[in-house]
Ligand SMILES: [Zn+2]
């Protein structure tokens with residue numbers, strides 16, 4: 001089959017599944033569930049796969065993995081399924097019915113698009129025979145993207161990348177900063193490693209008028225905050241991206257009392273593993289040195305690190321391939337470059353194991369210049385992106401297996 005015929009077939013099939021995808025997305029949007037508690041969501045995915053006669057198994061409690069096609073080769077497609085602890089204020093008629101829970105990161109759309117791609121691929125398998133797909137397409141519906149340790153790491157531990165082992169994996173994320181129907185790619189570094197940092201600064205409480213008899217943890221905290229700004233400006237290669245943001249400061253309760261402790265927290269974002277380890281070491285050692293100077297009259301710092309996801313690095317070869325396949329399907333005018341961001345995404349765990357590419361799907365309504373971003377209570381998306389996203393997924397898998 002020629003590429004032109006395949007493209008035409010895929011776009012037509014994607015158009016045909018637009019309505020079931022829209023319904024599924026709205027059902028999920030009305031019924032969002034928090035990370036690792038996606039029980040109803042998981043049941044809905046399973047019911048839909050059963051309807052489509054696609055065999056599946058449950059993993060990581062609420063994750064689902066399905067297979068279409070047959071053969072020695074295998075390519076994986078991934079969607080995440082969880083929602084966020086946000087009270088929806090988007091005003092759409094299918095708004096969340098659950099107090100304080102919302103699909104504000106578009107994972108409802110990711111799930112609906114993968115189910116749409118599943119339907120397209122299954123119909124193709126039925127009409128042209130199981131071996132016509134050129135191999136096995138593994139569909140991964142993954143829980144808990146929004147919460148450490150990340151559903152991806154649990155699915156991988158439970159064997160999602162085994163039996164069969166995919167030679168490549170593709171995934172996508174909706175992007176409210178880009179016009180509906182565009183797809184954006186970047187080779188190499190795409191998203192950051194995300195580590196959460198929690199400090200406790202111990203001093204010695206006392207009268208504000210007699211600081212010489214106390215150890216002031218607020219002053220120590222102030223020094224720590226400013227000194228740590230040196231990490232990125234002086235210790236990181238200027239050609240490497242990195243950021244340390246200290247975002248909470250809690251301490252004290254009265255104007256005339258020096259408190260005992262101050263609590264700080266923040267996040268380190270980095271794009272490469274070696275620098276990430278180095279930065280965490282420097283922050284820890286510097287924290288432990290806090291109060292060492294006789295100027296401060298004692299005190300000490302304590303640091304707790306909650307390690308987040310690794311940096312998301314797109315494989316050069318699969319990215320070249322996926323971008324070309326997308327250009328071939330939707331035209332070069334709709335395929336853009338993605339500028340790397342310091343966000344985190346647990347798709348990174350898959351690309352640590354096998355070659356893979358994660359792309360961004362534009363979802364901003366074309367008549368708007370601006371829409372609220374991901375994780376915003378007013379987040380909305382243009383559902384005309386659904387057939388394009390489904391087609392891009394099916395397209396990447398089919399063309400890969402046809403190579
Ligand atoms: Zn998110």
Ligand SMILES: [Zn+2]
Pocket residue numbers: 105106107145173
């Ligand atoms: Zn997300």
